[in-house]
Amino acid sequence: MSGRPLCLLLEYAFGQRGIRSDVDLRMYTPEPLSMPVAGPLVGAAVKRFLDERGIGFHPQHKLSSVDPGNKEIAFENGRKANFDLLVAVPPHRSPEVVRKSCLANETGWIPVDRGTMKTGFENVYALGDVAAIPLPGRYRPDMPLPRPKAGVFSHFQASAVAGNIASEIKGGTAGKVFGGKGYCFLETGHGMVGYGSGNFYGEPQPAVTFGRPARLWRFAKVLFEKWWLRHWF
Numbered sequence: 001m002s003g004r005p006l007c008l009l010l011e012y013a014f015g016q017r018g019i020r021s022d023v024d025l026r027m028y029t030p031e032p033l034s035m036p037v038a039g040p041l042v043g044a045a046v047k048r049f050l051d052e053r054g055i056g057f058h059p060q061h062k063l064s065s066v067d068p069g070n071k072e073i074a075f076e077n078g079r080k081a082n083f084d085l086l087v088a089v090p091p092h093r094s095p096e097v098v099r100k101s102c103l104a105n106e107t108g109w110i111p112v113d114r115g116t117m118k119t120g121f122e123n124v125y126a127l128g129d130v131a132a133i134p135l136p137g138r139y140r141p142d143m144p145l146p147r148p149k150a151g152v153f154s155h156f157q158a159s160a161v162a163g164n165i166a167s168e169i170k171g172g173t174a175g176k177v178f179g180g181k182g183y184c185f186l187e188t189g190h191g192m193v194g195y196g197s198g199n200f201y202g203e204p205q206p207a208v209t210f211g212r213p214a215r216l217w218r219f220a221k222v223l224f225e226k227w228w229l230r231h232w233f
Contacts, residue, residue, distance in 0.1 A: 005187045006087060011053045012189025025055050028073075028081070030062035035196075042196060042210045049188060049213065063088065092149065094130050105132060114201065115177035117161050125161050128154035135180075136203050148200070152182045185221040186213070193218040 007027045014020040027050065033043035034050065034057065050057045062076045066086065074080045093099070099108040103119055109132035112119055117127045129149045157178045164174035180201025186194035195217045198208030211217060 006089075007050065007055050008053060008186075008188045010087070011055055015189075025053075026058060026081070027055055028058045028061040028063070028075070030060065032059050034059075040205075042208050045210050045212075046186075046194075049194070092129075098130050107132065114180070115160075116164065116174065117157050117178060125165075127157035127161055131157070135200055136205050148182070148184075150182060150184060152184065153178075153200075156181070185217065185224070186210075187218075187221075188213040191215055191218055193221045195220070 007025060011020065011025055014023045014025070033040065034046040035043050047057055060077065061079065063073060064076045065074045066088070067073070071083050071086075072080055073083060073086065094104065094108045094110075098104055098110065101110075103110045103121065103124070103126065105111050110119055110126040110130050112126050112131045112133065114133045117125045117131060119126050160176040160178045163176040167176075168174055180199050181197075182200055183195070183197035186196065188194055190213075192213040192215055194211055194213040196208055196210040198206065200206045200208065202208075
């Protein structure tokens with residue numbers, strides 16, 4: 001789980017226990033804004049949710065070390081912060097077998113054609129979290145946005161890859177592509193969920209909209225999860 005919904009759910013849990021006013025809840029992230037891969041409008045909207053809940057948001061703070069004895073964390077920008085309870089998301093990296101393979105680039109991920117998911121090797125595909133796909137837009141001029149690591153993308157990528165492989169086996173032409181569309185639910189507590197969807201391949205930046213958290217979206221999320229589990233498992 002990423003830091004945003006986790007902070008929101010913690011805020012809700014502290015409120016349920018009647019101790020919210022005693023808690024200074026803060027979120028630190030190396031990103032320049034919240035959910036930058038969804039574009040600045042969505043990032044600003046999520047930032048407003050955090051502000052409304054009284055959650056401090058500190059962008060461009062990349063964790064460098066944790067001192068558990070003194071309950072202190074340090075960041076690469078030289079700043080430090082103290083904590084009573086630290087909930088940290090570990091660095092996301094590909095499996096060792098991928099990092100050590102000839103498929104991976106210097107970052108440990110596998111570069112692919114963003115539509116067909118083909119690697120640089122004939123008849124070899126990579127999809128899901130291990131696939132490296134830069135998106136339109138930039139954190140900074142020298143830092144492209146990476147495609148989010150989410151199951152919805154893996155699902156649609158797999159559909160395109162499987163369809164093309166089956167077509168080629170039958171002597172046809174591979175014509176299916178993954179178009180960059182995706183969606184997600186954002187748990188916010190209080191019985192409400194937000195919903196984002198759009199084209200992550202949009203130009204000049206991802207074209208994603210985000211629905212304000214509502215009980216209706218939580219109902220939709222529950223139905224979706226039940227359908228998914230029944231359909232695939």
